[in-house]
Amino acid sequence: MPSSEPDSNPISVLFVTPECTPLVKTGGLGDVSASLPAALRRLGVDARILLPGYPQVIDADPSATELARVAVLDHGVRLLDTQLPNGVPVVVADCPELYFRPGGPYQTEDGTDWEDNALRFGVLSRLASLLGSNESPFDWLPDVIHCNDWPAALAPVYLRHLSEGHAASMITIHNLAFQGVFPPAQATALRLTRDMLGPDQLEYWGKVSFLKGALTCADAITTVSSTYAREIQTAAQGMGLDGVLRERFKDLHGITNGIDTTEWDPLNDPHIASPYGPLTLEKKYPNKLALKRRVGLAGSNEKPLMGMVSRLTQQKGVDLLVGATDALLAMGAQVIVVGLGERDLVTALHTQAVRHPGDFVVVNEFDESLAHQVEAGCDMFLMPSRFEPCGMNQMYSQRYGTPPIANATGGLIDTIEDDSRSNTDKPTGFLMGDTTSGALELAAKRAVVAWKDQRRWRSIQLSGMAKEFGWEASARKYVEVYRKIAG
Secondary structure (H helix, E strand, O other): OOOOOOOOOOOEEEEEOOOEOOOEOOOHHHHHHHHHHHHHHHOOOEEEEEEEOOHHHHHHOOOOEEEEEEEEOOEEEEEEEEEOOOOOEEEEEEOHHHHOOOOOOOEOOOOOEOOOHHHHHHHHHHHHHHHOEOOOOOOOOOOEEEEEOHHHOOHHHHHHOOOOOEOEEEEEEOOOOOOOEEOHHHHHHHOOOOOOOOOOOOEEOOEEEHHHHHHHHOOEEEEOOHHHHHHOOOOOOOOOOHHHHHHOHHHEEEOOOOOOOOOOOOOOOOOOOOOOOHHHHHHHHHHHHHHHHHHOOOOOOOOOEEEEEOOEOOOOOHHHHHHHHHHHHHOOOEEEEEOOEOHHHHHHHHHHHHHOOOOEEEEOOOOHHHHHHHHHHOOEEEEOOOOOOOOOHHHHHHHOOOOEEEEOOHHHHHHOOEOOOOOOOOOOEEEEOOOOHHHHHHHHHHHHHHHHOHHHHHHHHHHHHHOOOOOHHHHHHHHHHHHHHHO
16 A cells, blocks of 8 residues: 655645635535645645635635735735645635625526626636736645636636646546536636737637637646547547647646545544444444435335436436436335436426335435435436536445446546456446446446345445545646656
């Protein structure tokens, strides 16, 4: 096992992100933004986070110290000093007219994108480039500006066009489907030059793409699994940017996400009714009873219980689950779906719940404790995603002895040992052979057959629980890339 001793020649990194658990989260990026910098710091990296001053962030630490005031694209920004509960330092960009609003990081309370998102995240990106340059108000200067997804993706563009010394830049793609594409008229307020707006940088079919700018200007590109790094270089999954990514294949690195194994530990999980581990798997069963009581699911407790916690979108294959529901219930299964998302899919799920009141339930909310309880209380976890850059729930599930039923794509392939693979002697889950409801039915049938064989099922559970999903190995790979681009 690699040593966890801190690096003897430390490197400094500013981790720029639009969300970070537990302050603000819409998906897996929030989890990564908290756990990866913590893992980097354990390796001796001086990693600090730059985060917008949303209400949740400001309210979490009303006594945060003011570090400096700067003008960014004609907006005054106070830089505040705080930290996450895990001790990672956070620089908060406090600019109330841009960030202190009701709703989420990207959308209003009714789910509509903020009309000034280009400006909001252009300011964040420009600020990041400022903190990575000689114009920074801080004595601390990062060696690398590590940008995450399109909201931070203009930073490498700004850095590339600085005349004096500056930090190296990296962009991590958490989901290529979100590219930050805006009308050219919005570029004026961002002070993007003609060079920046050319087809070899930001121009994208007559519009401006923040993410394309980062893919052309960053010193390194990473994405969150090795399989996804290959997939996004194809027309099928390249989302119109596969040509750009193929041109930069030498600078593209697939580094599979880890998970916070302290937060996601069935032996010490305060959210679940009955903590358990590999040696006490019989204590998992009371969590099934508690979960069913919480969500109001009746019916026999001796039926296999399948759970899904997800954004309810086409990408996540929710429509495939809707199409497979009758077949799953005919196998004797029950289903719990937790999440928020697209109105038509939510309606379709509720229709199934009405048709099958004793075996199918939908909970339209996101609650962290309920997410933990689904992982602990279900027998199997559903992830029929059309594409999945990495995915984290399949790792949580294996750690909780809840084998995943998932599509064979992206990080799901990289982290699940499929029960049907001839070269796998320790399977941990069940992969679909195609992106159809029929393929989901077949994978689920294999899972139900295995579940009925108690000895075989226990072996699959234990193999999953024994896998190492922590951040250390992945964090070391990030350090290697940092050192390469920082020289």
